[in-house]
Every structure is written in C-alpha cells, then in structure tokens.
Amino acid sequence: MRVAGFGHAVDTAQPVSFTFDGKRFSGGQGDTLASALLANDVRLVGRSFKYHRARGIVTTGSEEPNALVTLTRGAAVTPNTRATMQPIYQDMAANSQNAWPSRAFDLLAANDLLSPFLGAGFYYKTFMWPQSFWEKVYEPLIRRAAGLGALDPTYDGTRFEKAYAHCDVLVIGAGPAGLMAAWTLGQAGLDVILADEHDTLGGRLLLESETINHTPGHIWAAEMAEKLHAMDTVRIMANTTVTGAYDQGDFGALQRNDAHLANPDATLPTETFWRIATRGAVLCAGAGERHIAFPDNDRPGVMLAGAVRGYLNKYGVAAGARVAVFANNDNAHQTALDLAAAGQAVTVLDSRSDAVAQGDYNLLAGAQVVGTSGRQGLRKITFTQNGQTRSMACDCLGISGGWNPMVHLTCHMNGRPTWDENLASFVPTPGSVPGMVVAGSAAGVMATGAVLADAVQVASDLARDLGASVQTPILPSTEDRPTGIKPLWEVRGHGRAWLDFQNDVTTKDVRLAAQENFRSVEHMKRYTTQGMAPDQGKLSNVLALSVLADATGRGIPETGTTTFRPPYAPVSIAALGAGGHGKGFAPERFTTSHAASVAANAPMIEAGFWYRPSYFPQPGERTWRDSCDREVAMVRGAVGVCDVSTLGKIDIQGPDAGAFLDLVYTGRFSTLKVGKVKYGLMLREDGFVLDDGTTARLGPQHFVMTTTTAAAGQVMRHLEFVHQCLRPDLDVSFASVTEHWAQFAVAGPKARNLLHLVVDGSVTDDIFPFMGCGAVSIGGVNARLFRISFSGEHAYELAVPARFGASLFDHLLRAAETLGGGPYGMEALNVLRIEKGFITHAEIDGRVTADDLGLARMVSGAKDCIGKTAAGRPGLVEDGRQQLVGLRPVGTVKKILAGAHLFNPGDDVHRTTDQGHITSACYSPSVGSSLALGFLKNGRARVGETVVMVEHLNGITATLEVCDPVFFDPDGGRMRG
C-alpha cells in the first residue's frame, strides 16, 4: 500500500495505468512494476522453476530472483523482465510466467507434493527404462514443465544497437562511492564514464533514509549528479549495466534506452550494447543483501530487509501491513526505524542474543524464525526465543543475513574473491582485473562515511597512477550507522529451507549432494543447479556455500567458491547481435554490372560477400537449365559477356616482384615476358593447394595477380606473410586493385569481333596472342586487356576503372547482341569450365595436392616454393591418392550429383570400399550429356574403366566411365585460335 509523505522517486499525482495478468492497476510516475504491484498489494507475482511454488518480490534491483514477467509492447514480447528494474508506463501490459492456468492456481504446483522424489539429481537415477521412453515421454514432459517465459516465435523488428566508447576511467556504479570516485577522477582531468544500472544516480542512497551533509542522501546524490553533468570530463551513462570485464581494459555494458516509454520511436534503439575501452576502472558496485535459510522462507511477502525499507523510502510503498524483520546484523534494524517513521510498528527478530534496539521498536534478541505459513502469501511466522516457540501474524518479513560485496566483475578474468571473517563475506582480491580497483561497499567498506573516504582514496591513487594530478576533496559529513554482524546462515527445522528461490534449491539438496560425494563446490552447484538461475546466485551462492561447508565439515574459505562469469546481468541476444539481423550479418558487395543484371531479371546469388548473376532468363525459358544451356551454346557459338570483377586482383610491384612470385607460386614467373600472362598454382606451406589464378606481367617490375573470388582476402594476407615474415629483404609491395578495376570476360568465337566494336583500335593475334596482355583504350579511357580463357573459347578479359564498369557492361551487351551474343551467368560459367576440366574451389578443397589435380608439371623442380618441401611427404606422393578425373555416363543416367561417392562395380557400398567422390557435375549442352569432375583413387591410371556413383540422399545410382577431365576441345585449339 502507498504511504503518504514517503517515496521521493514517485509522483502519485501523475497516475500511470497498467495491467498485470490482464487486470488493470494504477501506479505513479517513477514506479517500477514491482513497486506499483506492492502499492496495489499484489504479492504473488510468479511461480518457481521446479516446484511451481508461489513467489513474490524479494529485492529492489537486477538481482531479483522471483519477479520475472513477460512484457508486451506493440509487437515486442520480452520474457523474463525483472519487475524490479522495469519502470511502468501508460497501458503497460505485463504477465506472470511459468504458471498455468493462472498464477494463483497453477496445476504444476502439484510438483511441490512430489518434492521428496524430485530432489537434487533425481533425474540421473531414473527415466532410463524403457530406453526409448526418454526422448518420447519423459524428456518432453520435463521440457514442458521447465523454462520460465516464452519467446514469441515471430521477430518483432525492434531496433537494437551496439557502440564503442573510450575513456580513461570507467566508474562502475553511481552510489556514494561511484559518485565520489567519478568526481575525484573528473576533477583530475581524466576522461570518466560513470555507469549505473538504474535510471537515477545514487545507488543505495536512494533506498535509505540516511543523510549526507545533513540532507537526505538522495538529494545529495542528485546534487552530485548535477555537478558531474556539468563536468566536461565526465560522461554519465544511466540505465547502463556493466556486464563484463575483458582483456586490456575492455568492458561490456548494456544501456536500456526506452524501457520507460509506451510508444518509442521506431528508430530509437531499445538497448545499446557498449564496448567500453578504458585505461582504468573503479568498481563501485556496492553490496547485495543476502537472505537466511529457514523453513519455508520462500513465501510471497518474505523479502530482503533492505528492500522493505527501500520500497518505503524510494517509492513510498509499504510492503506489508504487519512487518517483521529477521536478521543477524545491525543494519537490518534500520528497516524497523524507517518503517516506524512511517507509523508502522515492526518487530525485529535478531538472532544475536546481545542485539540492542536502536530505537523505538519491538526487538526480540536471540530469536530465530523457524517456519512460515500462508499458501499464496505470508500470513504468519513461527520463531523460537529462549527455548520457546511462538507464532506471530505478519504479511511481510524482511530478512537480512548480511551483505555481500558485489565482487562479480572482479571474477570475470579468473580472479577469486577472498573470505573476510569480520565481514562474513567474500571481498575482492586486489589485482583480479588488471587496471580495475574496487572502492566502497564492493570492497567491503560498509559505513557511508568510510565508503566516501575510501572512494576518494582509491580514485586518487588511480588518477595518480594514470599520470593525473589530484585535488583532494573535502569529505561530506555522514551519519554513520552501526554495521555489526554475527554470521547466521541456516535455521534448521522441519520443512524445506530455500537457498536459490528461482531454481528451487533447498538446504536439503545441498546436503544430499554432499552425502553423495558432490563435495566440491563446483560439483554441488552442478548437481543441485544452485546459482544457475537468471540471478546467477547473487542472492544465494554464499549461503549455499555455507551450507555445503557445514555439511562437509569444512570452513567456508576451504570450501571455496564458484566463479562468476560474464555477463553480470543477462543481456539480450538482440543487443549483443545488433546489426546482424537480415542482410546486416555481413557487408554486401555489388559489382558495377549489378543494376543491369537485376534489370535483366537475373537471379543474383551470393558468392562470398558478393552478388553475382546466376543466369539471364529470356522469354520462353521455363527453368534455369533452359537459360544456362542457351548461354553455354551462345558462348560456344558466338560470344558471351560475364562480369568477373569479383576475382581478386593484386598489384605486385618492385625490383624483386619476380623473385617473390617464384617463391609463392609453384611455377617460375621471374622469366615471364612483359605482356604475357601465366597460370599459377599456389600451395600452402603444408603442401596442399591454396589457390590458383593467372598473373600478368605488365612491366619489368610490375605484375598483376588474379585470385579466386573466395580466396582473395586469404591470398593477400598470405602474400603479406611471405613478404613481411619470411622475406622482408625482397623489394616488393602489394596493392589490392580488385575494386579499382571492373573486369569482364568476353568469350566465344566472336570475342574479337565484339572487342572491335568496343575497343579503340584493333586487337590482333600479334599484339594479343593467347596468354598475352596489354593496355588498350575504350573511348579514350585507359583499359587493360588480357587474352585468357576460363571457358575454353577464344576469350579475353577487359578491365576498366570501376567508374566506367556499368557503362562498359552496357556497351559490351549491346555490341554482343549484334553478334548473336549476350551476357552469361554463374551457371553457364560453371558448365563451360567443367566441360574444359578447369578447377575451382569445388576441386581445390584444401586437401588436394598439385599432383592430385594432375598439375604436378606446374611445380618447378628447379626452385624452392612455399609448400614444396611438405608436398614431398610420403603420404602426399604415394600411390593410392585420389586424383582428378572426368566422369561421363555409361548408358542412360538420371543425373550425376556432386557429393556422390564412387565405388568399383560389384563392390558393397561401404566406407571401406569408397573410391572417391564427385566434386562438380553438370549437363553439358556442348557434349550433349551429363558430365562430372571428381576424385578417384589412382584415377589417372583408370581412364576407360567404369565406376559406380552412389548418391543415397536422392537415391541415385549410376555407372560412369572414367575419362580425362577435359571433355571439350581437348587440344585447346579454340582457345588459342
């Protein structure tokens, strides 16, 4: 219920209406969903994971284990939203999770009755019979019952984004320590980013009633925030959770931009995932309260003591009408004091027999809560004091087992925290994250005055380490409240005592784990699932550890701790993967002929990042094959034009360019004459083929190398490696010119006729013999012409500066039309090259040698080259390797398919009889039959033999004849002529 005069963050004069499970409620501007629900006396907010127990709000922050809801805003459905972190907005629609048919009446709550049989690890011991029932019966049941919220199967299209930020110091958390540290560092002239996961700076000061400089803490925080805003050096990131610490000062952080908006603009990113690069960091993440394990401690209404007063102070909400506090420390008494100020009478049950009341409230010293009742919410607690057991009616119980410094980020780089006996908590181990220091409660400093002093000290030291000069600020005055604590982890009694509320892990589970020898903390965690729920054990891990320590008769430090891994708080995949949706996953590369190809209705297909035309359909053609066959015939009969700009082109220059090429290619290029082109084969250093292509010599010290489209980047890196790492003495340099030149293949018996329609001057065999190259001009534009062929026809490749690519393509097509030619696409290109036995990366699959390809003659015996020595390993030269062959049908064959395997006729089809496989297959209109290339054991010696192709997936078996891989024009007369 709402308490007048309290709640500095909420403006009840501005009502905000929202729905929860379809029922309409009203809250005030500034409420979170959690505070608004509590203000409306809604206590049951969801169901637990395993036993479907009724669960209520426990905390005020991102560590909330229970109040996870599904939000629906327009098309966007967000499951597992923390009600404690979600501001309400007009007409917000939230729904509870993991309950059916309703959160008040959940059928699976029956699981709770079966809990004796469903303890830790029960599933490892059963569900094994009959064998097939696991997938069919047991597992589907388990899967349906498990899980929390549900994803909407349709993508909502909401924008998320990622960004980078750079600073000198990242201050994590804007509570008293963070504010003070940021101010100190900013004053020192350092670039500071101050990140806090809440919308308002102040941290716990917003939740507490204590004063700083005699003004309420939240007002001091607001004043500090204003000062920081005014500093050029400080950048404030509110609503930003620092999620991970990574190497060399990288941090991840998630900023929520529109959680408070009812109708955000479509261009507003819902969340920004920041990659923050910093020289130093100060962790001011504060401390998190922990609870105490006692029987039935999980009912709605049982909350952290700090949260109970936090809801009062910040939101003006009383979490219950009759409130009790159960604690082992002084700090929790503040809850009673704050509630008393609001006129609520509170009983404090303090487990310490020497506890002293700090004000006017009922204190039961030496008392322990041993049980609770209330099916859908707390109604009564049972406790012991002085050997007597009594009950007390109450609808809200604030628990406090002490405070844990939020050490999580210090563990992200394998650091382990240190146990502090006085604090009864783990504290960060210095140096756990290089460059990051810890200040305030996160470092185990609990009283506010000490926190501020610590922050100044730590920040000043860091500033000096970073070379800045520091002005020491005057510390504000504080009212220091007592922080005494005596550890109390568990109250043993009848019934189950919860550790991990969300995963339904109880002290019994931990004890059972220990009994079954899961005594290592990692074993216990995995056996019980303790700490593996969405809160990652923030609330319960230390508690669970203490129970394990007790069960195994060890101390907590010897028991050790599990580690914390990124992210600190869950991060949506859409944020981490922002930009990846749709085409955003990779850059798109378009050739200069793209628009013309699209205009010609060519389907564009992906080739690496590029798009290339598949074929150019003509009216009347029904399938791609119709078009492809026509384009092949067109190239063989007249002339075709194909954009080959996507092939890698590397300019290689320098006095040692020839010597360098001799090293990277198997063949010799230093002796290539200017104006000539040569085919080159490149090996990896392990002796297998890396790539192939042609290289032209344009001048004495100037070559241009082509690579395949797929390997262009890899080859460039390889060349740089060979030069920089192996032969830096060679005077040579490389420049990618792939993008400078638009290059088109002009292929077919009328290729030269076509060139004469386009190129200035004439192209003759004298100047451009087969494998010749040189400069030409087109309408006065300087161009390059290479007489090379990937089709087996008389062919050229014509290159112009890319700005003229679209125009040249247009001219080439128009000229081709007059000769009965036209454009051809990737399908025809593939058929043309298969007919000629030319290889692509279908054949060069990373496992083949030059000899496997029948190209051993291309490996110069007279010189070293990359890969030559390793290619001589026995396994790469011995008999029995699979060699490239051509394959053609014997008789009628339905289809030859790449990916099919080859067998000897009559052999059983089995791995052990496998003879090879098919790499490329097509129907060849030129030959008039299906053709294929493949690798066959000792293949070259088997020309003329028959083999059987077996393709299981389409159920095709065919008899094929082994032949030379060159099916068409074997002597190459067309190419040379």
Add this chain to the structure above:
Amino acid sequence: MAFSALRVLKEGLTGNSGWTPHWRDPAPKDEYDVVIIGGGGHGLATAYYLAKDHGITNVAVLEKGWIGGGNVGRNTTIVRANYMMPGNSEFYSHSLKLWEGLEQDLNYNVMHSQRGQITLFNSDGARDAAMRRANAVINQGDDAELLSVGQLKKTLPYLDYDQTRFPIYGGMLYRRAGTARHDAVAWGLARGADRRGVDIIQNCEVTGIDTQGGVVQGVQTSRGPIRAKKVAIVVAGRSAQVAAMAGMRLPIESHVLQAFVTEGLKPCIDHVVSYGMLGHFYISQSDKGGLVFGGNLDGYASYAARGNLPMAEHVCEAAMTLMPMIGRAKMLRSWGGIMDMSSDGSPIIDKTHIDGLYFNGGWCYGGFKAIPASGNCYAHLIAQDRPHPAGAGFRLDRFATGRGLMDEEGTGSQHNLH
C-alpha cells in the same frame, strides 16, 4: 547401489537418507597396473572401459582438481557422428553407438537425447560439400536425410527464410544426433568405473613422469610418487604441459572456445541446429529451457578458459540473421574451454616413444561426443598394445608422414582454423 525409479521412490519416502556417494574418495595406492592422468570425460571413460572390457581394475584416475571440471563440464553437449574423413568416420560412428547404450550400461541417466541435428547450407557449393559428407556418413552405416527448404520451413519455422544475409538452400538432418547432460556423463562414468574397483583420486596433480631406459615407471604427484606399469595421458587442454614431462612436443596449440546459455525459456528449439556461414553457429535448447549456443574459437592461443566479446557478438549476430526470434532471449552466462587444437583438426590416440606411456589428446572442439569411443579405443590400446580398429587412424606420426591426415575442414596445418 543401483539406481532405479523404485529406488527414487523408496528413498523419497524415507527422507532420502540412504543415498551413498556416487564414487569413493580413496587414498592413492603405491602402485597400479594403469595410471590414467586426467579425470575428465575421456580419462574416466578410459578407466571405465579398462575395467569393463579388459578386466583391468587396478587402475587409478589422477585428477588435478575435481573430476569433470574441464571440457566435459563446459561444452555445448552436442553428440553427433557426421564425420567424413577415413579414420574419423568409423570412430564417431562407433562412439554414437556406444552413446546409444550408455545409460543402461552405466545405470545412470546422462539424458542422452537424440533430438536430431540439422546442419544448414547456404550455397550450391555448401550443399555439394554437405552431400559429400552425408553420403560418407551413410556409407559408414549411419543415417542422414536431405531436407528441402519446404521441409525446413515445417521443421524449423522460426528461421528467417526471407531476409537472412545468406539464404538457406536446405539442410541435412542427422536424426540420431542430439545432446546429453554433460556433467552427468562424467559422473556416470566415474560411478561406473568406481563400482568396478577403479580408484578415482581427486586433487592429485601429476608433476612428473618417471621413466627408466625408455620404459615408464610411474608418476610423481602432489600426493607422492605412484608406480605404474602403464601410464596414460588424457588431459586435453593441458596436453602440452603433461607431455612435456615425457619430453614430447606435440602438434597441438591450445585455444579458447566460448559457449553461451540464455535464461530458461519454454520449449522453442527442438533440434540441434548448426549453420556454417562466416564461422560456425550452433544451438540447442537444454531440458531446463536455456538456449545453449556457440561458434568458433576466439582464435588466439590461450589457457585462460575465458574469451572476449568479439566472438560473443559475432555468434549473436549469426543468431540474429538466422533465427531473429531468439533476439529477446537473454544471454545468462558465457564460459570458455581450453581446446587442444591439433594440426589437422582431428585427435591423437597413440603410443609414445616411451614404452608403457600412451597419449590421448588433440580433440579440438569435438571431444564431448567422442567420450565413449575415446575411452573405449584408448582402453583397448593400453590393454592390448594395439589400436582398436575404430581408433586406428589417430596416429601421432601422421603429420610428419602426411599419411591419413583427417582435415575435415580442409584448412590445413594451421591449428586455429579447424
């Protein structure tokens, strides 16, 4: 104690007080027939099969930390047998068959779930490569089915078929592939080995390997020397350090592979789905409802067992182009494992230059699915001093000779590319 539904019922009714340790914590003896260095999945499986198949029970498994604390406890739990290179093909086929009987064999529910794996392909070339692989799998005697885009739309309706950067051309379904509960595999094998008399010794770090005249004598440990007739190294992730104790330098470089899990969600992904554009992306949903997913190595040599943001982001970008509906799922936890990346991407199970010393490692990031067969083949090698037929290809000398390289990806001798 045998596990059964009846037992769970009986214990439930009597306060669960009768459950006993799944394995003992014995003190190390002075001498064993076989000392296995490494209490991960493979080491425990080796011990289990030594006892079960070869009757060798005077065996110690020495574990530096706690069993199952390495890669078996930190992976994406995928079990499949879709390898095509000779050597790998028969081995993983053998492994899958062992998985299929493992739970009954161990009397331990490791939640092996054959929910099927669908590997997507995104170009004609990738389809041809997938066909080659799938045909090899069928030739080995296992199963594969080609799914058209139409079939995929029914089976995986949540993929983006319209806008994704690299259109989906089809998929290959391996019905018998699936997942298992990784920790339970380690625990079940430990319990199985322990019940047959094997000593599982935790917190016992091997600090030296004793040899004399080229013959192994035993090991030095943090808990004193232990004599052994045979010593078996199986410490993937730390192979270099342990092998160095025997003067070996390995064709292995250690790399970090990250994996990720979301908060629990109601069932939405039934299969294991994998995708091969710009690196890898693979995903499945655990029985607890978390989406478990991963990608490629971070790419740099590492023993830190943790990675960095670029790969985490890249994997999520792949998720967003392929199945954007999971965008609203929140990544809960990330972790990293140390991968023994070998020079051809395939493992090593072999004798060494020292008599009685054996080596098993180089599992790259395929180790989890291999656990039963790795243990089975390694046990065979240790017990009989000749390789098991299904594991005979994993020779240490194949890199030097170039014979029988098993480069599934065709990426060559660069360790981090496999």
Add this chain to the structure above:
Amino acid sequence: MKIPCPLCGARDSREFSYLGHAGLLDRPAPDAGDAAWDDYLHNRDNPAGVTEDLWSHDYGCAAWVVVTRNTATHGILSSRLAKDGAA
C-alpha cells in the same frame, strides 16, 4: 582485447587475424630434413604462459605483428613488426 600494433597503436583485436606461434618466422631450408619441417609446420611448445605469436592487422595497416603475450592471463607484454626480424 587490444593488440598493440607498432604502427597504429592499441587496436581492438577484431581488426586482427591470428596465425600462430612466431616460430613460423623461421622457415627451415628446403633441405633441413623431415623433422625440422614437421616441427615447423605442426609441433608447438604451446606454453601456458609467455609466448610470441603472429597477428596480422587486416583491418588496419596490414602489418604482421609479433606479440609477446601470456596465454594464461591474456596479458600483453610487447609487440614488434614481424618484418623487423627476431627480437
């Protein structure tokens, strides 16, 4: 993770690609023998600690960089251009 490029300064690791141990700078002579080549191509010290490895600044200056780095902590000690040879 940041890689200190000797030319461009500390840059995000996503601008780099990784090759392997810096021993790859010492390519054996063609006739160095099988063992030397096997070692060069395949075998690695693979230390859990300080090592030297090769990174290419693909998205930056295209320099190959030798980085001295700790594989256990990911700490970086120094870097130099590969073309400048051994340290």
Add this chain to the structure above:
Amino acid sequence: MVKLTPTDPCADLLPVEHGHAVLRAVAPTDMWLVAPYNGKAKAAAKAAQKLVGQGWPDPGQGALSDGRGLLFFGHAHALLVGVAPSKDLMKSAAVTDQSDAWAVVDLSGDAARDVLARVTPLDVRPAAFGPGQCARCDIAHMQGAIVCLAPQQFRLMVFRSMAKTLVHDVTVAMESVAALGKTA
C-alpha cells in the same frame, strides 16, 4: 567509338541528414597507393613534398588541404590524394591507381563522433583523433579508412563495392543517435 560514362557508387544514395549529422558523397578524385622502394623513402618523401606540400606521413597521420594530401595508408603505403603521381615519385616508389577503388563519403556535424562510435572501434575522442589524423580501421565489419578533416568532419572510405553497406550502416547510426538525442 564508344563513349564510357562514369558512375559514382554513393551519389544516388546521398546526401542524408539525421539530427546533428550529415553524410555526403565526395566527388571522385585521384587516389594512388604509393610504396617507396627499398632505400628510396627519402626520395619518395621529397617527390611527395613537391606534389602536395607535405612530407611522408607518420603512422596515423594524414591531412588534406584543397583536396590534396598524403595519408598514412598501411605499413607499406601512403595514399596520394587529389593529384596523380609525378615521374619523380614513380622513380622512387611503386604507385598503384586506386581512384576507383573506394567509396568515399564525408560525415559531419556535432553528432559525427557519436555516429562514428557506432561503426568503428577506433578511439574517436577529440583528443585521440583530431584534424591531421588518419586511420586504417574497421568500419562496420569492412576494411576502411577514416580521415579527420576538421573537428566535426570525417572522411570515411571503404571499398567501392560496399558503398551501399557503408551508407546503410552509417545512416542507421545517424538515425539512432538522433532518436537517442530526443529522449535524452
């Protein structure tokens, strides 16, 4: 004789303006990669000085004045902009025409640095990246280059074929920054 007409990779896509940032296409001009031969660095620097009035750029440096300049462009290269190489320069350095290789755009406005922070991991704080500085760097998963022309003006380059992706990704960032500015 045929007449070839030029096209520009970005011209049809630009300009765009969102909030406090504008993205404009840059008219094509001479761009040449220059790699001095071994032992010729001084001569190349001298030849370059004559051409553009500035010496060889240190790593990370490069300025344009009147559209001319010499930019650090890699471990081996500088990029000569706005003028073709002279004979002198070609004697001492390998030169490669890249005039058509790049998609070139200018991003300007008060929000320019916030926009850049969404497409590149480069530290673009004013103190780290000001006028006269030039970086080869990742731009939205593309190999690119950024030149700081003025405190709020940057030249962005990626390979020509990726012009559309560049414009798209920068435009999305501009929209986001503008929308965030409205909620702040």
